[in-house]
Amino acid sequence: MAGRYKQFLRLLESWPLDSSKKGRDLGHHIRQKVVEAFPSGETSKVNVEECEKVYNSLKRLADNYYGDKFKRRYTSSATGLTREECTESKTSVLHVPVMASHVLEYLRPQPGQIFIDMTFGAGGLSKFILDESQNTRIIALDRDPLANSLSNELSEQYPGRVIPLLGKFSELPELLKSHNISRDSIDGIVFDLGCSSMQLDRAERGFSISKDGPLDMRMDGDRFPHQPTAADVLAHIDEHDLFKLLRIYGEEKNAKKISRAVIETRYTFRKLTRTHELKDLVASACDNQMRLDKLQRISHSATKTFQALRIFVNNELNELNYGMILAHRYLKVGGKVITLTFHSLEDRIVKRHLVGNVIENAINPLPLKYSNHSLLYDKSFVDNIIDSKWKMINKHVLMPDADEIEANPRSRSAKFRAAIKCLNIE
Numbered sequence: 563m564a565g566r567y568k569q570f571l572r573l574l575e576s577w578p579l580d581s582s583k584k585g586r587d588l589g590h591h592i593r594q595k596v597v598e599a600f601p602s603g604e605t606s607k608v609n610v611e612e613c614e615k616v617y618n619s620l621k622r623l624a625d626n627y628y629g630d631k632f633k634r635r636y637t638s639s640a641t642g643l644t645r646e647e648c649t650e651s652k653t654s655v656l657h658v659p660v661m662a663s664h665v666l667e668y669l670r671p672q673p674g675q676i677f678i679d680m681t682f683g684a685g686g687l688s689k690f691i692l693d694e695s696q697n698t699r700i701i702a703l704d705r706d707p708l709a710n711s712l713s714n715e716l717s718e719q720y721p722g723r724v725i726p727l728l729g730k731f732s733e734l735p736e737l738l739k740s741h742n743i744s745r746d747s748i749d750g751i752v753f754d755l756g757c758s759s760m761q762l763d764r765a766e767r768g769f770s771i772s773k774d775g776p777l778d779m780r781m782d783g784d785r786f787p788h789q790p791t792a793a794d795v796l797a798h799i800d801e802h803d804l805f806k807l808l809r810i811y812g813e814e815k816n817a818k819k820i821s822r823a824v825i826e827t828r829y830t831f832r833k834l835t836r837t838h839e840l841k842d843l844v845a846s847a848c849d850n851q852m853r854l855d856k857l858q859r860i861s862h863s864a865t866k867t868f869q870a871l872r873i874f875v876n877n878e879l880n881e882l883n884y885g886m887i888l889a890h891r892y893l894k895v896g897g898k899v900i901t902l903t904f905h906s907l908e909d910r911i912v913k914r915h916l917v918g919n920v921i922e923n924a925i926n927p928l929p930l931k932y933s934n935h936s937l938l939y940d941k942s943f944v945d946n947i948i949d950s951k952w953k954m955i956n957k958h959v960l961m962p963d964a965d966e967i968e969a970n971p972r973s974r975s976a977k978f979r980a981a982i983k984c985l986n987i988e
Contacts, residue, residue, distance in 0.1 A: 566613055567604045570596050573617070576624050592620065658759065659686030660973040661962055665752060665900050668955055668980040671695040675749035678892070680731060680885060682709050683758040685716050691752075692720050701743070703727045703734060705876075707783045708760065730782070731885035738892070749897050751889045753912075755882065756904035757872065759972065765837075768792060769872060771862050774838040779868075779875045792871045793835045801825045811879075811907065812870030816848050820867055823847035840864065869905065879907060886915040887923055890951055893983040898955070904975045909959070916981045918950045955980040 574596065577589045599613070600606040659665075665687055671677065671694045679688045682704040692700060702713035702724055713726035727737045738744075761781070762770045768778035768791070777793035780786075790798075799807070801821050808817035823843055827834060834840050844864035853861045873879060889899045899916075903909040914925040960978040967974050 566608070566610075566617070567600050567606070569617060570600070573620060573624055658970045658972075659683075659690065659754065660902055660970065660976045661960070661966070661978050662687060662690050664960060664978050665902075666690055666694050669750050669752070669898055669900055671698045671750070673697045675699075676701065676747070677750040677752065678703060678748055679752050679754075680734075680889075681752075681754045681758075682713050682726075683754065684709065684760055685712050687752055687754055688713075688716065688724070692723060697723070699723050699725070701725045701727060701738070701741075701748075703729060703731075703737070705730045705782050705785075706758075706761065707785060709758070728785075731881045731888060734885075734888055734892075743892075745891050746894050748892045749894060751893060751897070751899045753882075753885065753889075753899070753901045753903075755878075755902060755908050768837055769868070771837065771841050771864055771868055774836055777835055777837055777840060777871075779872045781876045790875065792840075792875050793833070795871060795875060796824055796834050796840070797828065807874050808867060808870045810870075811873040812866035813906070814866040814870065816851075816863075819847045820844055837868075840867070873907070879911060882908060882911050883915075883924060886912065890915075890983055895983055895985070897983045899952075899981050899983070901979045903977045903979075909977050909979075912979055913959075916952045916954060916979060918952070951983065951985050952981040953984045955982060 574589070574593060577592065579589045579593075580587045599608055599616075669677070669691065671691050673695050674697050675695070676699045677691055678701040679685075679691075680703050682688060682702040683706075685702065688700045688702055691698060700720075700723065702716065704710055704713065705728070707728065710726055710728040713724065717724035717726055725741060727734075729737050757769055761767050763773075764770075765773035765775035766778070768775050777791060777796070779792040780789055782789065796804075801824075804821040804824060805817050808814040808820055814820065820843075823846070824834065827843060834843065841862065841864045844867050845862070848863040851863050853863055853865075886899075893899065901912045903912055911925050914920060919925065956979065962970075962973045962976050
């Protein structure tokens with residue numbers, strides 16, 4: 563460990579102490595941490611991987627890596643930008659597509675091919691595909707009216723190459739039929755699941771914990787006036803069903819406490835109608851527990867509750883299950899499906915479809931390793947399992963690299979899977 567210890571000592575030489583910042587000097591703090599990490603100096607035993615990670619982080623700070631990468635143009639503001647530039651930076655990019663380079667690498671668009679973007683959003687991935695190869699066409703599906711308006715704008719930028727469709731996965735067959743698009747005719751299908759940034763960033767949509775707004779959470783907006791909002795669900799659901807909703811869709815360990823608090827609130831003072839009301843209630847029910855996300859940042863205790871309600875209100879998991887069935891139905895043999903999932907419930911559905919662990923068009927609730935070996939099946943059933951519908955392109959799930967997570971922290975949970983349709987099976 564002598565070499566690594568000397569590396570840290572050389573790094574500290576470029577990090578002088580500032581005696582004017584007593585008790586809050588970063589240089590002094592780092593020296594203390596180095597002493598703790600190397601109690602015996604050069605002979606200390608340390609975690610090599612962790613040591614290298616910390617060293618690289620400190621080296622970037624010492625070399626002013628971020629200052630050079632994001633140069634300040636003004637000294638009069640904390641950000642180094644004018645008010646107009648700050649506003650522009652917030653609104654110019656509605657949604658940053660995740661792992662776009664991987665999508666293009668695995669999809670490999672060719673001239674004349676046709677693709678379906680099942681979750682158009684702000685159109686980032688669709689635009690990459692259109693720019694990658696001339697004469698490719700995109701069917702832009704999204705259930706969100708705002709996203710549909712953006713797909714209409716994109717169709718004007720790329721005349722004759724974009725077909726905007728407004729609807730859920732379950733509405734896709736009727737929508738494609740109206741455009742005379744038949745089965746086994748699509749070259750590639752992309753799913754970029756989860757909530758888009760433009761939905762999270764708009765307080766009036768009710769998806770965000772950090773912004774106060776009505777508890778809506780309907781991805782379809784006002785398309786279906788009688789569809790219940792998250793506030794409607796909380797106003798009418800009973801305690802046991804709410805417990806199951808939070809436990810299954812949110813994987814929330816404090817589901818019992820939260821469901822009890824919601825019911826007590828309903829019968830004591832008033833109906834929950836705002837995101838911050840629900841956020842504060844969940845925090846108090848969880849005794850303000852501190853949770854950390856994958857980047858070790860503080861995560862609010864209501865995050866999983868919001869996820870569970872969003873999934874329930876929009877019927878997301880059933881829609882995804884049917885979406886995977888439709889992907890196989892409309893892809894050509896040799897066509898590719900690309901999926902980007904953001905939590906384990908989505909990824910489990912995708913994975914079990916791709917490996918063939920499906921029973922009567924629904925995923926098997928148990929993984930294959932828990933199957934009962936004492937059961938006997940007829941030959942046709944076994945052949946149907948062995949003759950897989952899909953061939954995985956990447957054996958293991960792919961995740962965004964550190965640079966992408968740094969540039970777009972919302973990508974931290976993304977899981978990328980890609981597969982090729984290899985059989986037509988009814």
